[in-house]
Amino acid sequence: MRLVLGRFTHNALALLAVTTILFFMFRLMPGTPLAAFINENLNADQQQAMLEQFGLDKPMWQQYFIYLANLLQGEMGLSFFQRRPVMTILLEVLPNSVILTLTSLIIAYIFGVVAGAWLAWKRGTWIERAAVPAVLATRAAPEFWIGMVLLAVLSFNAGWFPSGGASSPGMAYSSNWDRIFSLDYVHHLALPVLTLALYLQGLPLLLMRSNMLEVMHEEFVTMARMKGLSEWRIVIGHAARNALLPVVTAFALGVGLSMGGNVVIETVFSWPGIGRLLVQAVSVHDYPLAQGAFLMIALVLALMNFVADLLYMVLDPRVSHGRKG
Amino acid sequence: MILEVDKLRIHYSTRDGVARAVDGASFTVPEGRIVGLVGESGCGKTTAVRAIMGVLAENGRQAGGRVVFKGQAMDEATTRKLRWRDIAYVPQSAMSSLDPVYTVGAQLVEVMTKRGNHSRASARARSVELFDLVGLNERRLADYPHQFSGGMRQRAAIAMALALEPSLLLADEPVTALDVIVQRQILDVLRSLQQRLHLSMVLVTHDISVVAYLCDEVVVMYAGQVVESGPVRDVLARPRHPYTMGLRNAFPDLLSDALELVPIAGSPPDLREPLSGCRFVPRCPFAQPACGIDAAMSGNGDHRSACRRDSEADTLRTAALDPRTWQRSSSFAMS
Amino acid sequence: MAERAEPVASTRSSWSLSPVLRRMVAMPLKDPFAFTGILIYVLFALVALFADQLAPIDPMEILFTKAGKLAANVPPGAEFPLGTTNLGRDIYAQLVYGTRSALAVGLSAAIIVSTVGTIVGLVAGYFGGATDAVLMRIADMALSLPFLPFVIVLTGFLGASTSNIVLAVALLLWPNSARVIRSQVLTLRERAYVEAARVTGASAWRILFVHIAPNILPLSFVYAAIAIGWAIITEASVSFLGFGDSGSVSWGMMLQDAFASQALSRGQYAWFVPPGICIVLIVVAGFFISRGYEEVFMPRLRGR
Numbered sequence: 001m002r003l004v005l006g007r008f009t010h011n012a013l014a015l016l017a018v019t020t021i022l023f024f025m026f027r028l029m030p031g032t033p034l035a036a037f038i039n040e041n042l043n044a045d046q047q048q049a050m051l052e053q054f055g056l057d058k059p060m061w062q063q064y065f066i067y068l069a070n071l072l073q074g075e076m077g078l079s080f081f082q083r084r085p086v087m088t089i090l091l092e093v094l095p096n097s098v099i100l101t102l103t104s105l106i107i108a109y110i111f112g113v114v115a116g117a118w119l120a121w122k123r124g125t126w127i128e129r130a131a132v133p134a135v136l137a138t139r140a141a142p143e144f145w146i147g148m149v150l151l152a153v154l155s156f157n158a159g160w161f162p163s164g165g166a167s168s169p170g171m172a173y174s175s176n177w178d179r180i181f182s183l184d185y186v187h188h189l190a191l192p193v194l195t196l197a198l199y200l201q202g203l204p205l206l207l208m209r210s211n212m213l214e215v216m217h218e219e220f221v222t223m224a225r226m227k228g229l230s231e232w233r234i235v236i237g238h239a240a241r242n243a244l245l246p247v248v249t250a251f252a253l254g255v256g257l258s259m260g261g262n263v264v265i266e267t268v269f270s271w272p273g274i275g276r277l278l279v280q281a282v283s284v285h286d287y288p289l290a291q292g293a294f295l296m297i298a299l300v301l302a303l304m305n306f307v308a309d310l311l312y313m314v315l316d317p318r319v320s321h322g323r324k325g
Numbered sequence: 326m327i328l329e330v331d332k333l334r335i336h337y338s339t340r341d342g343v344a345r346a347v348d349g350a351s352f353t354v355p356e357g358r359i360v361g362l363v364g365e366s367g368c369g370k371t372t373a374v375r376a377i378m379g380v381l382a383e384n385g386r387q388a389g390g391r392v393v394f395k396g397q398a399m400d401e402a403t404t405r406k407l408r409w410r411d412i413a414y415v416p417q418s419a420m421s422s423l424d425p426v427y428t429v430g431a432q433l434v435e436v437m438t439k440r441g442n443h444s445r446a447s448a449r450a451r452s453v454e455l456f457d458l459v460g461l462n463e464r465r466l467a468d469y470p471h472q473f474s475g476g477m478r479q480r481a482a483i484a485m486a487l488a489l490e491p492s493l494l495l496a497d498e499p500v501t502a503l504d505v506i507v508q509r510q511i512l513d514v515l516r517s518l519q520q521r522l523h524l525s526m527v528l529v530t531h532d533i534s535v536v537a538y539l540c541d542e543v544v545v546m547y548a549g550q551v552v553e554s555g556p557v558r559d560v561l562a563r564p565r566h567p568y569t570m571g572l573r574n575a576f577p578d579l580l581s582d583a584l585e586l587v588p589i590a591g592s593p594p595d596l597r598e599p600l601s602g603c604r605f606v607p608r609c610p611f612a613q614p615a616c617g618i619d620a621a622m623s624g625n626g627d628h629r630s631a632c633r634r635d636s637e638a639d640t641l642r643t644a645a646l647d648p649r650t651w652q653r654s655s656s657f658a659m660s
Numbered sequence: 661m662a663e664r665a666e667p668v669a670s671t672r673s674s675w676s677l678s679p680v681l682r683r684m685v686a687m688p689l690k691d692p693f694a695f696t697g698i699l700i701y702v703l704f705a706l707v708a709l710f711a712d713q714l715a716p717i718d719p720m721e722i723l724f725t726k727a728g729k730l731a732a733n734v735p736p737g738a739e740f741p742l743g744t745t746n747l748g749r750d751i752y753a754q755l756v757y758g759t760r761s762a763l764a765v766g767l768s769a770a771i772i773v774s775t776v777g778t779i780v781g782l783v784a785g786y787f788g789g790a791t792d793a794v795l796m797r798i799a800d801m802a803l804s805l806p807f808l809p810f811v812i813v814l815t816g817f818l819g820a821s822t823s824n825i826v827l828a829v830a831l832l833l834w835p836n837s838a839r840v841i842r843s844q845v846l847t848l849r850e851r852a853y854v855e856a857a858r859v860t861g862a863s864a865w866r867i868l869f870v871h872i873a874p875n876i877l878p879l880s881f882v883y884a885a886i887a888i889g890w891a892i893i894t895e896a897s898v899s900f901l902g903f904g905d906s907g908s909v910s911w912g913m914m915l916q917d918a919f920a921s922q923a924l925s926r927g928q929y930a931w932f933v934p935p936g937i938c939i940v941l942i943v944v945a946g947f948f949i950s951r952g953y954e955e956v957f958m959p960r961l962r963g964r
Contacts, residue, residue, distance in 0.1 A: 014804035021805070025813070133693075133944070140889065140943035142896050145915060145936035152924040152932070163925070219421040226378045227409045227436045237435075238424050245426075260806030264897050268919070278809055279901050282816035294813055297806045305804070317469040318425055 003319070007309040015302040022294060023067055026287055076292040081284060086292035090274065094296065096166055097266070097273035100189065101258050104196035109251050112201040116208025116247075117240050123213060132206075139202035143261060147195040147268035154191060161191040164270035192269040200258060204247050211243035218242070245316055249308045256304030259297050326393075327493055327525045328354040328377075333390035335369070335376050335549075342597040346372040348549035349390065351622075354493070359519060359526040361540035361557065363533055363572065367593045369549040370529045374495045378414055379404035394493070409440055410489045415496040415515075419482035423470035429481050430466030433488055441489045455484040459514055476507035483514060487522070494519075494526045500535065512539050533576045537561055542627075545569045548594050548604035555628030565630035565638040568605045570645035587648045603633065610650045611641050694952025697885075700945035704938075708759040715753035719909045722747060735930075742930045746921040754914050755934050761910040762892050762942060765826055769891030772830040774837060774884035778876060781841025786849055786868050796842070799835035807832055811894055815903045822905045825898055829891045837883035841876055848872050882950040889943035896939055911935035 058066070070076065076086035115131075122128045138146075155163045166188050215221060216239050224234045263275035270276070274293050281290035313319045335347040347369040354360045362370045375381055377392055379401065392399045394407060416422040424432060430452055437448035453463045459480040470478060479499060486494055496515065500508040516539055519526055528540055536543050536557060543560045545553040545568065553566040564570045571589040591608040594600060602617040603609070609616070615633050622629045634641060644650050707714060736743045742751035784795040811828040818824045848854060849872070857867050892911075898904055899912030900919065918924070918932040 010800075011804075014800060017801045018804055021801070022813075026817075133948075136947050137940050137944050140893075140940045140947060141936060142893050142900075142912075142915075142939055144897060144900050145932075145939065148915065148919060148924060148932055149936065152927060152929065156925045157927060219416065219418065220424045222380050223414075223416065223422040224424070225380050226414050228405060228440050229436070230439070233439065241426055242424070257807075260809050263808050263812065264900060267901055275809075279812065282812055283902060285817075290813060290816075294806070294809050297809050298804070301806050302804060316426070317428075318471045321469050321472060 003313060004310065007306060007313075011302045011306040011309070014305075015298060018298045018302070019068070019071065019295060020064075022291060022298075023064055026291055071295070076295070077288040079281075079289040080286045082286075082289070086288050089277070089289065090292055090296050093272050093274055093277050096271060097259060097262060097275065100192055100196065100266070100271060100273060101255060101262060103189065104193045104200060105251060105254050105258065107193065108197040108200035109204045109247070109254075111197070112204030113208050113244065113247055115201070116205040117212050117235070117243070119205070120209045120212030120216065120243075121235065132209075135202045135205055138198060139206075141199065142264070143195065143199045144264035144268045146199055147192070147265055150191060150195050150198075151268065154194075162188050164188075164268075166272050188271075192265055192271050195268075196258065196262070196265055200254065203250060203254065207250055208243055208247050211246060212239055215239045215243045245312070248315055249312045252304050252308035252311055255307075256301035259300045259304075326353045327356045327395055328527070329393040330373065330377070331391050331393065333373060333376065333392065334388040335372050335381065335385055336388040337382065337385045339384065339597065344596040345388075345549055346385070346596060347376065348596070350546060350549060350551050351390075352544040352551055352554055354525055354527055355542070356525055357519075357523050358541040359516075359528055359539055361536035361543040362527055362529045362546060363536050363543055364531065364546035365572075365589075365593055366531055367596075368546045369596075370531075370546050371497055373546075374414075374497055374527065374529055377404075377412065377495060378408055409436060409491065411491050412493045412495060413486035413489070413491040415479075415482055415486045415494060415499045417498040418502050419478035420470060420475070422482065423478065423485075425470055428467055428469055429473070433466070433485060436485065436488050451488070452484075455487055456481075458487065458518065459484045475503050476510060479503065479507075479511050480514060483511075483518070487518065490522075492525060494524050495529070496526060497529045498531070499528070501530070501532070508535075509538075515539065533561070533572050545572070548600065549596060550604065551622065551631070552605065553630040553632075554622075555624075555626075559628045563628075563638075564642060564645075565624065565628065565635055566605075566632045567609045567611050567641060567645065569630075570642055571608075571651065574645065574648075574651065587651050590651065603631070610645070691952035693948040697945040697948030697952070700941055701949075704759055704763060704942055707756060708763050711756050711760055715750070715756040717750045717753045719753040719757045720749060722749060742934060743928065745917060745931065746923070751914070751931050751934075754909050755911070755938065757909045758911040758914060758935060758938070761822065761908050762895070762938070765822060765895045765910075766888035766892045766942070769826045769829045769833070770884040770887040772826070773833045773887040774880045776830065776834040777837030777883055778841055778873070778880045780834065780838040782845055782868050782873060782876065784838065785842035785845025786864065786872065792842070795838070799838055802832055802835045805832060808894070808897060811898055812901060812903055815898055820903045820905055822895070822908060822910075825895050825904075826891065829887075829894050833887050833890060837880065837887075840883070841879055844876060844879055845872060848875055878953050882953045885946040885949045885953075889946035892939060892942055896935075911939055 074087050076090075078084065079086055079089060082089060119128050119131055151163060155161045166185060218239075221234060221239055224238050229237075259274070261275075262273060263279060265271065266273040266276035267279055274296055278290060278293035278297070280286075281293055330353070331351050332349045333347050333351070334345065334349055337344040337346055350369065350373060352360070352362075362373070364370055372381070372385070376385075376387060377399075381387070394403075394412065397403060399407070423429065427435070430449070433452040433455065434443075434445060434448040437443040437451060438445055441448070443451060452466055456463050456466060461477060461480050461484065465473070465477070465481075470481070473481060479502075483499075486496075499515065500511050503511060512535065515526070515528075518524065528535070530536060540557050543554065543557050544551055545560070545566065547568045553560060553564065553569045560569060561573060564573055568589075571587075574587040575589060576586070589608055594604055594607065602619055603612075606612045606616050611634060613634065618633070620631045620633045620635075622631045623635060624630055630638070632638070742755065744750055745754075780795050780799070784792040810832060811825065814828040814831075815821075815824045854867060854871050857871050862870075895904070895910060896912030896915065899910055900916045902916065904910065904913050904916065906913070912935075914935045915932055918928065923931045
């Protein structure tokens with residue numbers, strides 16, 4: 001329990017540090033945050049009113065604490081451009097990002113774990129010798145480029161998938177959830193998921209493979225063999241069960257990390273998610289929205305780091321069950 | 326004889342050539358006795374035992390000889406059938422040989438249900454029995470290996486070995502990782518179990534005092550070969566091979582600790598090099614030109630040794646008691 | 661005691677320096693992966709060096725056909741090996757010149773990352789205590805920033821320039837190498853020859869840079885090789901998102917250009933496939949080299 005609390009504090013502090021860095025990064029940028037808005041047509045009073053509206057007339061440290069207090073209540077201000085609360089906009093697109101990330105990760109990790117264990121099993125064969133550099137190449141490819149190639153081949157050329165967006169134009173749904181559970185949505189989701197999964201499978205695959213290779217040399221695996229247990233039981237029940245520990249942790253970390261990486265995938269496929277929102281907000285200098293999107297991504301990252309720590313504790317009895325002596 | 330090892334050869338292929346880890350070793354284990362397999366590390370003891378269990382490393386293979394268990398020559402199929410049911414193994418480090426992610430109880434139940442005829446319920450009942458047998462509290466069955474102390478883990482490993490009521494136990498340095506007091510306790514557990522269950526046992530160790538404490542017979546191995554064997558009392562009191570004499574000097578004697586400890590200078594030879602004659606020559610204070618030719622095991626009765634100067638054993642033994650003999654050998658060997 | 665330890669310490673340091681270096685140079689010859697990696701680096705370095713000779717056409721020049729029409733979207737052929745862009749620019753020339761900016765981005769990021777990472781790792785590991793705690797907390801903080809979003813925000817607001825991208829990458833990547841080097845220093849610190857140097861009264865900095873740093877070198881190299889790849893991918897991603905240096909010719913800009921001008925729907929594979937392959941090759945080369953070095957110098961670190 002103390003461990004859990006410790007990890008929680010650690011991740012919470014990291015998040016606080018990120019929000020602080022972000023606050024000052026945005027405030028200390030060259031030009032006032034409202035530079036994009038304030039034009040010659042506004043008189044001094046109107047400018048002042050605008051600064052007040054966004055709370056920019058107060059001293060920096062005061063702004064910082066107001067900002068923190070607001071954040072804690074989920075209050076992130078108004079988007080400069082959309083003139084709507086940032087939180088509302090974020091919550092609208094968040095499900096799209098979460099669905100994209102989780103679906104791809106689950107596919108990537110199931111494939112990666114199975115293929116990685118299988119490659120470890122096949123160690124020394126030509127299959128393994130050819131597969132390892134090939135997998136490294138998928139890890140080396142820029143995500144968006146994989147997306148571009150798949151888009152050109154499978155969408156524009158073969159016409160199997162739509163070229164972007166999350167739903168076909170002209171479709172009407174009674175609610176957001178209705179839309180998400182529609183076949184049309186899944187059809188739009190398929191190609192981004194395929195791209196992301198292709199990019200993400202390398203990590204669990206290589207991790208699983210090297211863990212398996214290491215575990216297969218552990219004495220308890222030899223011992224299982226001496227006990228005459230079946231090969232299946234040795235590989236799955238003992239070797240894979242142990243090799244899986246770090247992979248499960250990597251999965252949780254992967255959720256946080258790929259939420260950040262989704263920025264490019266969402267842009268390639270015009271997928272209305274948090275990443276694309278961030279890109280758009282930054283390119284039009286919509287500070288509150290960019291800040292909100294960034295914080296949301298950082299929050300997911302910190303949350304997932306914490307989940308990864310918890311998972312590790314739950315899954316590894318050496319951590320969850322203390323020493324008794 | 327419950328186990329006969331006959332001219333066993335185990336080769337490892339390494340990047341720098343073939344290592345002959347076991348090079349024509351022969352020994353037997355009589356029913357109901359404890360045989361100590363002793364020698365420095367790298368002499369092939371562990372390899373020999375692992376070969377009997379059929380778990381050589383990937384680059385190892387049996388290059389010759391045979392292992393006979395209860396009159397039946399062992400091949401891959403019989404090994405697979407016999408292991409753990411008839412021949413079980415007690416590892417050096419119980420920590421690394423227990424799976425860290427399962428409780429000790431679960432691992433006991435696993436081997437009994439998967440390899441024995443136990444139902445889960447009867448396996449659980451038998452686990453309690455086994456823990457009792459090795460002196461562990463049954464409540465600890467629900468604990469994970471890392472929650473045990475070193476001595477307790479070793480007891481758990483012994484319980485694991487006894488799960489399917491084997492008739493032969495191969496124990497590979499079962500007490501090496503433990504402190505002296507716990508060593509004694511574990512050896513006592515082994516001895517009492519061996520007597521109560523009428524087990525036969527091979528005890529691999531580099532520590533000749535452990536042999537003296539527990540074993541009935543001893544087999545001394547050097548560089549993959551057996552150099553001396555016989556009843557413990559004979560071999561330790563009147564060693565016939567200079568290597569055994571040296572080993573005895575290198576460990577504290579449990580009976581008389583008057584002797585100064587004298588290590589044998591040098592280390593076992595590189596088994597990748599082709600060797601002929603007695604392998605101990607480079608370190609032997611009594612080596613002669615004639616030692617370049619292989620010596621067969623000879624001797625009267627049970628006590629046998631493979632030394633060209635076997636007839637002079639009594640004289641050599643007296644000289645070997647003098648620490649200066651071994652200093653001379655080391656400087657001689659180095660030059 | 662001091663008189664006796666002095667020569668021991670000095671022979672040991674000269675002894676420890678040269679074998680590490682020698683093994684660093686000899687390693688690629690033994691490991692086929694690392695050899696391939698070095699080969700790819702050398703190849704790209706040559707292309708960057710001789711870009712002018714390899715591609716005589718200016719990559720930004722707008723080309724016209726003999727009939728005086730804009731040479732837009734010309735398919736690959738004898739005149740233009742990879743065809744032209746929708747604005748009539750030679751794709752092959754862009755690809756060749758893109759090597760220069762890729763190597764510039766990669767190398768400068770690698771140098772900053774490995775220098776900062778090595779120094780922080782050495783100092784934190786050797787001095788320990790409060791210095792260590794502070795440096796590692798800063799590292800934790802940098803690692804908890806989402807990578808690409810941070811780079812985008814930074815370049816988006818500081819201005820789209822290559823140096824800002826390199827800066828952002830360096831800011832986020834140094835902690836990885838610092839952490840691993842720190843743990844390596846922790847073990848090296850306890851070695852006998854370091855102890856001997858300490859007894860002779862060598863200053864802490866001397867011990868750090870003369871006795872410990874040379875043994876850390878292969879690790880710094882591994883992280884530099886990885887940083888090259890990361891920096892190039894990041895530059896490409898940021899350029900693709902439209903925050904790149906519009907004045908430079910880079911593989912990322914090429915991909916952005918191709919994407920924005922509908923090259924995908926026209927099936928102009930020769931435009932957007934080669935830059936991606938170049939990125940894959942150069943990043944994979946980094947992976948291969950780091951793999952080889954890790955296996956030779958720190959087998960225990962594998963899999964981390």
